[in-house]
Amino acid sequence: MKNHYLNSGIGRTINIEGKEYLYFSGTSYLGIAQDKTFLKALSDNLFLFGANHGQSRINTIRLQVFDDFENHFSQKAGSEAAAVLSSGYLAGIAAWKSLAKDADEIWIAPDAHTAIIPDNLSPSIEFNFIQWKKHCLKQSEILSPRKILLIGNAVDPFACEIHDYDWVREIAQKHEISLLIDDSHAFGAVGNSIYGTYQKWADPSINLLVSGSLGKGLGLPAGIILGEETQIYQIKATPLFGGASPGSPAHLKTFLDMEKLYLKKKSWLQDACGIFAQETANIQQLHGSRNFPAFAYSDDKWVKEFEKAGIITSSFPYPTADSPSVNRIVISAYHVLGDLIYLNQVIHNLSSL
Numbered sequence: 018m019k020n021h022y023l024n025s026g027i028g029r030t031i032n033i034e035g036k037e038y039l040y041f042s043g044t045s046y047l048g049i050a051q052d053k054t055f056l057k058a059l060s061d062n063l064f065l066f067g068a069n070h071g072q073s074r075i076n077t078i079r080l081q082v083f084d085d086f087e088n089h090f091s092q093k094a095g096s097e098a099a100a101v102l103s104s105g106y107l108a109g110i111a112a113w114k115s116l117a118k119d120a121d122e123i124w125i126a127p128d129a130h131t132a133i134i135p136d137n138l139s140p141s142i143e144f145n146f147i148q149w150k151k152h153c154l155k156q157s158e159i160l161s162p163r164k165i166l167l168i169g170n171a172v173d174p175f176a177c178e179i180h181d182y183d184w185v186r187e188i189a190q191k192h193e194i195s196l197l198i199d200d201s202h203a204f205g206a207v208g209n210s211i212y213g214t215y216q217k218w219a220d221p222s223i224n225l226l227v228s229g230s231l232g233k234g235l236g237l238p239a240g241i242i243l244g245e246e247t248q249i250y251q252i253k254a255t256p257l258f259g260g261a262s263p264g265s266p267a268h269l270k271t272f273l274d275m276e277k278l279y280l281k282k283k284s285w286l287q288d289a290c291g292i293f294a295q296e297t298a299n300i301q302q303l304h305g306s307r308n309f310p311a312f313a314y315s316d317d318k319w320v321k322e323f324e325k326a327g328i329i330t331s332s333f334p335y336p337t338a339d340s341p342s343v344n345r346i347v348i349s350a351y352h353v354l355g356d357l358i359y360l361n362q363v364i365h366n367l368s369s370l
Contacts, residue, residue, distance in 0.1 A: 026051070029351040031329065038324070039356055041346045042331035044174075046206040046310050047282040048351025049275075050236035058274050062267035070266050075259040086269040091243060095209060095216030096227070098249035100242045101269065103262050105201050105230025108240030109133040112228040115252050116166050116195045124153050126169030128176070130199045133168050133228060146173065146180055157188040166195045171203040171214045171227075175335055175343045177305040177313045179207055182218050189222040198227045200243075205234020206286070207309055211279050215243045224248065231264070235279070237272055239264025282350040286310055289348050289357060296361045300368050303346075310348040319367055320344060326363045 021033050028051040031040050049055050066080070074083060083101055091099035102108045109132025117123060117135040125140040126149050134140065141149050146169075153167065165188065172179050185196055200213035208214035211234070215227040226244040231237040242252060252258055272279070294307035302319070305312030311331075320332045320342075331345040346360070 029349070029353075029356070033329075036327070038327050038329045039352075039360070040329050041348065041352075041360065042329055043347055043349070044202070044233035045236060045349050045351070046202075046234040046347075047211075047236065047279060047286060048349040049205075049234075049279060049282055051351055052278065052282070054278055055236070055271065055275055059267060059271045062270045062274070066266040066270065068267075071262045073259055073261075074253075074263050080266050082266045082270050082273075083263055086273060087241075089273060090212065090241065093210065094212035094227075094243050095219060096243035097246040098244065100249050100252050100258060101264050102240045102242070102258065103264050104238070105199075105228065105232065105240035106132040107257070107261060108228040108230070108242050109199060111252050111255065111257050112197055112226045112242050113168065114255070114257065115248060116197055116224070116226060119164055120166035120195065121163040122156075122160070122165045124149075124156070124165065124167050126167075126180075128170055128173040129168050130170055130201065133197055133199045146178070150184055153188065154184060157192060160192070162192055164193045164195070166197065168197045170199045170201075171229075172207055172309060174202040174311060175313070175345070177309060177311045177345060179306060179309055185218070185223060186220055189220070193224075194222070195224040195226070198225070200227045200229035201233055202229075202309075203234075204229055204231060205279070205283065211235065211283050213243070235272065237264065237268045239269065286348070286350040289350070289352060289354075292354075293348060293357055293361065296357075297364055300364060302368060303364070312346045312348075314344050314346065316367070317342060317344065322367055323363065328360060328363060 027040060027043060030037050087099040087101055113133050113135050123138060125134055126146055127140050127142050127144050129140045144152060167185060185194060188194055203213045205211045209216045213227060219225055226242060228242045231239045231241055290310050291307045297303050302314050302316045303312050323330050331347055332342050334340045335343045
């Protein structure tokens, strides 16, 4: 599919050269950034806080909303504390910097996001995630006790797979383990309500940090780190945290004001994914899970056929411009039942060709 440039935001539908298309791409899993009720509340909070807040969090004059957001989010996520930053990428950097300096070994999952990968290191791309897991378990048996940092994503958004980290507890029986997980594609979509996977992996034997962007499922221009209070305090004491501008206070206040709306969106997203997964269960060209709102498809010819049918899906080379295209259907809470029915009809027609 060729590139198209738009002059307005992206929602349930987009207009390209005068034709309207259903949009089954992007990362707005809850569709919250396009919701009029959310936007009205955000507008009120923009007038309250202004369009931007560029001063340091360690300034003597501080906004209470940052502490309120961190306390609320960490409590709901099941962590002791949280640190909010201006982006998920910056949160990832702050998280790995706080852990990597003490590690004897650093093991990086093949699909780990670049934000959580320490400088001069690279992921284990010779493995898939399951192979990497087996390799880590084997290495842990061979090595003498030491400090090991494991790094990975909660979700592989391109392979449309949710990862399991229960096996890390086995390694922690012998080694001192830190675990850094990127929840960017989990917040709002996978895990504990809309609060990601921290609670699922928390264990007394593991030093767990979860970082990620809040700009995808939750629609907030900010990033967050979740962890034990001591670890978060150390992160907040660094120049990286103190010297960086925070996230948008208006957006964070709107999240707190609109939590019920978020939960309503999440409930419909779960239903929508369940409906789609059930109706397409026998389509061999599709791969995915009812527990994550993205489904990969293997037939490149479908990209143009979808476009002919008035549907835009996610299709672009990854991880480089020379890589094969990754083709996915992304479901959002802004889609309605009729959209899913039409998409399902198109898929069944294509699969029978």
